[in-house]
Each structure stands twice: as C-alpha cells, then as structure tokens.
Amino acid sequence: MKIAIRTDASVEIGTGHVMRCLTLAKQLVQEGMEIIFICRAFKGNSISYIETEGFKVFTLSASSDKNHLLWMRESWREDAGDTAQILQHLDKEIDLFIVDHYSLDENWEKEIRTLVRHIMVIDDLADRIHDCDILLDQNFYLNLEKRYEGLVPASCQMLLGPNYVLLRDEFLSIDINRIKHDGTIQNILVFFGGTDPTGETMKTLKAICELNLSDIEVNVVVGAANPQKEEIEAFCNQRPEFVFHCQVNNMAELMMKSDLAIGAGGSTSWERCFLELPALTIIVADNQKELSKAVASKGALYCLGESAKITSWHIGKKINELCHSPAKMIGMIHMCREIIDPEMVRKRLVVKKVMEL
Template sequence: MNILFRADAGEQIGSGHLMRCLGLAQHLCDGGVSCSLLTTGAEEPVLARWREEEIDVQEHQAERGSLEDAAATLAAAAASGAQWIVADGYEFGSDWQCAVKEGGAKLLCFDDLGGASFAADLVVNQNPGAQDLSYDMRGGGRVLAGPEYVVLRKEFRHMQWEPSSDAPRILVTFGGYDRGNLALAAMGELAKLKEPFSATVICSADARGLEEAQAFAASHGKQFHVTPPTDMAPLMAAVDLALCAGGTTALEMAALGVSMVLVTVADNQEPGAAALAGAGCARMAGRGVAALSQATKTLGDLLRDPAAREDMGRAGAALVDGRGGERIAEAMRAGITAP
C-alpha cells in the first residue's frame, strides 16, 4: 500500500499537523507501507524528522487548500501510486476534498473541531469528547472519534514515565512555533513560586526570543534550563508536571502519565483541552499570556500535592493507550479491500 500525506507547518499554524501525520506514517512504514509527504512552508528541522524515516518529501508553492493545491496533491498521488491520501489541516475544505477524490485515491482527513462537511472516506478526530461531535459525511464516509485514535510517534510508544526523587521537575512547552515567546513569560511567573522545583523550558520563539529566555534562565541559577525544540519524548518522561498548550503535546503527556496545567494558544485546542480537564488528567488555566498567573497558582497547588499529580497521571494513561495508529491503519486497510 502507498500513502501520500498532505500536511504543513509554519509560524501561523504550528507543527502539530505534521507531527501527528508523522506518527501515523511511522506506524504504517513499520507495517511495510510506502509513505511520502507533500508539504509547503515547513522549516527544514521539521522536515528532517520525516527524512530520518526515509520518507520521500516533496515541497510545492500553491496556496494551502486551493484548487491548485488539490491539483498538486493529485499529481503527487498519481506519481507515487498512492491508494490513500492523508490530509491534516483546516484549509483542506470540502471543495479541496472533492477535487482530490476525483483522482480515485481514498481520502483520510484529520480534524479537531467537528461540525463540518466532509467528502473524505475517513475522518479522524483523536480528541477526548470527539465521539459526541456531529459530522456531515456527504460522501458516506466513516468517523473515527475519541482518544482511542490518538496517534503517538514511535519514540513515545515504549517510553515510561519515572517520578523524580528530588525536587519536582516541570516541563514548559507551547508548541513548535511560540510566536509571542510565552515560554519566557511563563518563566517570569514560575520564578515567583515559593515551592522548590526545577524546570526545563522548550523555547520555540525566534533567535532573539531564545536568547532572552536563556538570559533569564542564567540569572536564576540552576532553576531553569532553556532549550530550543528537541527530542521531546525523553524530556516528557523525566518530569513530574507540565505547563503546556493543548493539542498533540497534551495527548502525548497524557499517554505518558504526566499531570498537566494547560494554557491554550489556539481555538482548535479549546475543545480537547477542556475534555482532558474533564477526564481528570489536566487542569485548565485559560488562554494565552493572561492565563499564566492562574496557571502558576495551579502549579503551586500541584507541587504541594504529589497524590493529586499521581491521580492525574493515572487518568491520562488510562485515557490514551497509544494504539491509535494501529486502529487507524486497520480502518485504512479495510477501506482498500472494501468493494
């Protein structure tokens, strides 16, 4: 089976779409499937993750979600002999989907919001609570909804969380493109805490923002360690608590059993973040920089309450079992063999 992925990353949309697709591509490649990627706007460090898996990466310049984009996708699918196209991005609306399906390949679309019309054969919404959303499947397709379809990248599948025996460790991360340097603002709030802790801070701002964050850390002894985006799985598995945005990262934290305080940074993160809080594996602080004060207060409460952190971690691990890629692959294989 050959599969073409169509997903992007960038300052305005972050890197979650590409990383979610990478997790599914890794799972499929492990099963002998040939995968390729068509993308636009992503920076080389993100694309390098795909090339490390020996996945063919093609770039194009058409406007995301346009009919020109659909034509480029059709051409790439035909060239690779793809039986499935996997699309992840809110710009790939029903017109784009209908145009792409004219080529004969089946179509899977990732979604986070619900309520839209889809011409796809499969729609996957991996967020908790997604099973309660409505979808207009105009082409008679199927919806795979809920956390049983969370796709984990391979580095997370066998990673196990280990509690700290020293002062609690906090991981701070707000996605692959932190335009407003929320990480730096978060450090300013965390520094006010009286409870002992150490923090690893992932700063995905621009070069100047990274320098500012590193300078702040240097002025606070060894309490903060600042790093640009790196291999996240071992960092997540080595902390007791996380301050993070919603989206894919929060689901990965849940799978590892890490308790979280969530500060959302985009509209599409709101439903999933609220559902994670409702499931007991996270606490919601609010949206953006205005929520950091409340987030810090909540972190202080959890630093003083290891039993609550353990309960939240168990709830997350029970919610996300890490077999989402396997279940999606089974549905795709069934779609290929169906008459």
C-alpha cells in the same frame, strides 16, 4: 501501497499537524508502505525536518504574505490544482491520500478524489464537510460520537477518541508501570509546541522564577521554529535549575522524569495522559478550547484558560497551589488512566485500519 500526505507547518499553523503525520508515516513505513509528503513552503515550515526524517517532500511555493490558514481557505482551488499536478506526474498511483489541514474541506478533497484510491482525513474541529473514506479524530470530547454527524459520508469509517492517538515509538515502548508519582513536584516540564507564537514559554519561566523554586528542576523544550528560542535559551542559562532543550527527540524520557507539565492544550495532551503526567495548560489556539475543557472536566489536567487572559501571576499562583497539593496531583494521575488506555494505543489501531484498505 503508496501513500501521500498533505499537511503544512508555519508560524501561524504550528507544527502539530506535521508531527502527528510523521508519527503515522513512520509506523506505516515499518509495515512496508511507501510515503511521500506534499507541503507548502510557508514561513516556519517543517519541510527540511521532514526530509531529515527520511521522507520525500514535494514542495509547493508560498508567495503570499497573508495569514497562512486564511490564504489556504481563500486559495484552496489553487492548492488542489498544484497538488493534483504532482499526483499526475508520480510513477505510481496513490492508494491512500491523507489530509491533515484545517483549511481544507470537501471541495478540495473532491478535486483530488479521481486521482487517488482512498482519502483519509485527520481532523479535530468538526466544523466542515469532508469527502473521505476514513476520518481520524484522536481527541477526547464529551460529545465524541456525534460531532461529525452530517459532515462525512455514511460509508466513512470513523476512528474516534484517544485510543486512536498517534504516539511515537519512544512513547509506545515505555512500560507505564515503571512510572512512579507520589504527588510531589520535583521536576517541571515546560513545552508549548514547536512555535509557541503567543510567547507562553517566557511567561511561564518568569512565573517559575518569581516562586523561587530553586529545589525544582525545570526542563524547557522549544522547537527550532520558535521565534524566541535565543531569548529563552539565554534566560535558562542564567539559572542553574533550568535546562534548555531545542527540537528534542527524547520527549518521552523528559516526560517520564517530570512530575508536572506546563504547556498548550493541543495534541501533546495525549502524550501526557499516556504517561499519566499531570498538566497545567493554556489555550493558545481556537482548536484547543473544546479539547482542553473536556479533559479538564474529567480532572486529568488543569486549564488556566486562553493565553490572552493569562499572565505570569496566574501561572505562578497555580503552580504554587499544586506544589502544596499532592492529593490534587494524584487525582490528575488517576483521571489520565480513565481517558486513555495504553494497551489499546499500543495496538496501533490507525495503522491496522490502513492495512485493511
């Protein structure tokens, strides 16, 4: 089976779409699938990284200086035409075309429909109509079963909820029973995604410094596309309790040794929940609002709110509170178990569904 994946990364878009697609791609390769990526070369793209992970990438040019999501919405027909041209020149027909892009909808998908056998959409916004055979939304919402009513064909197979989450093998291989937490905080993990365009990492590091938590180790992770990575590294190097990491491949290990994670309210939430890691989150993008509020309402994390309204003072105040509230920490651990079932996730339900096509 030959599979094509259309996704993008950029400073505005972030790297989350690419990372979850890479996770799925690697699992499909293990089942004998042939995978190609189609990406546009926006500033802050992940094309080179995808290639270093062993995948062929067909690159679409990016000449516009506009916001990348806006450009894609306005120029969807051009993007569909460029994508179709690539598909028409492949030596084999595409059996499954996977689309993971907030700017693409049924109009774009209909342009591609005649060139591929099946279309799978990865989404979590539920704000537009799709023409697809499979829809994956791996997130937790209070109205999960009704979010896509009227937005997908009646025949579409729906894969909904955190038990369908796409986790890398480094997470799936972990024995959750080996993780022991007693509610105390001795290690904090700070990670706000691959680009952190709103600068939450520096905001958080300053908050931790103001608390003088010299007995707590702080692991700070940034992506290679983070525009502040040199400043963050220099800041960490001045403090012995801070450890700087860039573009890591051992995130599961770092999470396992952590007692509290501080980060964005996106897809990393499921890695944290899978490892029963309490979290303090900040909403850095519109698509994180509903997810963050839903998970917070279950008590599996504490959401501070939207980044524009959050200062170092707010972050420090909550960290200090959690450092003195082991019972609240243990409560978050217990609720992580209510949201995600590690045994179901290990079954790789998305890969199984693709294999059935």
